[in-house]
Amino acid sequence: MINRELIRLKIVQLAYADYKNSGKSFDSAMKELTFSLSKAYDLYHYLLLLITNITDYAEKRYESLSNRLVKIGNDLLPNPRLVNNRFAMQLASNKQLTKFEESRQTFRWTDAEDVIRSLYKDITESPLYEQYLANEEDSYNVDREFWRKAYKTFIFANERIDTVLEEWCLYWNDDKELIDTFVLKTIKRFEESNGADQPLLPAYSEDEDQEFAGRLFQTILSHRSEYEEIIRENTQNWDFSRIAVMDVVIMMCALAEIISFPSIDIRVTMNEYLNLAKLYSSPKSAPFINGVLDHAVHSLKEEQKLFK
Numbered sequence: 001m002i003n004r005e006l007i008r009l010k011i012v013q014l015a016y017a018d019y020k021n022s023g024k025s026f027d028s029a030m031k032e033l034t035f036s037l038s039k040a041y042d043l044y045h046y047l048l049l050l051i052t053n054i055t056d057y058a059e060k061r062y063e064s065l066s067n068r069l070v071k072i073g074n075d076l077l078p079n080p081r082l083v084n085n086r087f088a089m090q091l092a093s094n095k096q097l098t099k100f101e102e103s104r105q106t107f108r109w110t111d112a113e114d115v116i117r118s119l120y121k122d123i124t125e126s127p128l129y130e131q132y133l134a135n136e137e138d139s140y141n142v143d144r145e146f147w148r149k150a151y152k153t154f155i156f157a158n159e160r161i162d163t164v165l166e167e168w169c170l171y172w173n174d175d176k177e178l179i180d181t182f183v184l185k186t187i188k189r190f191e192e193s194n195g196a197d198q199p200l201l202p203a204y205s206e207d208e209d210q211e212f213a214g215r216l217f218q219t220i221l222s223h224r225s226e227y228e229e230i231i232r233e234n235t236q237n238w239d240f241s242r243i244a245v246m247d248v249v250i251m252m253c254a255l256a257e258i259i260s261f262p263s264i265d266i267r268v269t270m271n272e273y274l275n276l277a278k279l280y281s282s283p284k285s286a287p288f289i290n291g292v293l294d295h296a297v298h299s300l301k302e303e304q305k306l307f308k
Helices: 004-020 026-071 086-093 095-103 109-124 127-134 140-155 159-168 176-189 192-197 207-222 224-233 245-260 266-280 285-302
Strands: none
Touching: 004 026, 004 176, 004 207, 004 245, 004 266, 026 086, 026 095, 026 109, 026 140, 026 159, 026 176, 026 207, 086 095, 086 140, 086 192, 095 192, 109 127, 109 140, 109 159, 127 140, 140 176, 159 176, 207 224, 207 245, 224 245, 224 285, 245 266, 245 285, 266 285
């Protein structure tokens, strides 16, 4: 699940903190990177558990309403389709998710019941839900597709959820939008025949990505002054002290990758860090960073310090 896009985002966050306050030791900084990435994987599990918690809330509502209707002699029971959703039931029984819930879960969605209640209300009052109830096809695929669309519509980019998650863990700041895409990918991959053994996404998308994360961050921390000097040499028309710290950090991270990872195409690296500049800096930052890095790459090639 943890891919290079997420790794770069985390490294920029931590490199910025290190640049602003370099009080941490090298070993502490490396441990913080590992911990930060592990927390991103935890967030992936929490967002999957959000679906099961909404379903649990729906079941309690269904049982409560059914009991009241029975007491007054009304046999028009509510539609149990959301409660009996096959995908949600399979997710609730998933062995990997259950193991996380039992052994590693620190926070619980039941502690944010107002969010669960709000999501339930938004979902069950939506045209999407009406279409789901009206669909004559009663199948696993229909159930799974309902939750994929519901997640994308009501959970993806939800500010109330973002607020709760940021209160629970500072490391989750800015993570959710990217992790949301992994959750959607997971929902799409679920197959009924796999039952409780349906595999979730692994911690790292590729085996070498974990090594990439450690090596890139180590390179940035070890050669920070060198990258800063390259930036100074290529921004002589600007007062370096007035360049935004985040812009400097993003350029340092990009230079570390450009110089130390010959197998990664320069344009790929540039595009990834320009996207991060759009996320973290001002609207003018991306063009500025692009210009400085272009000039720096050209200079490094002329000096025969870069061979790609």
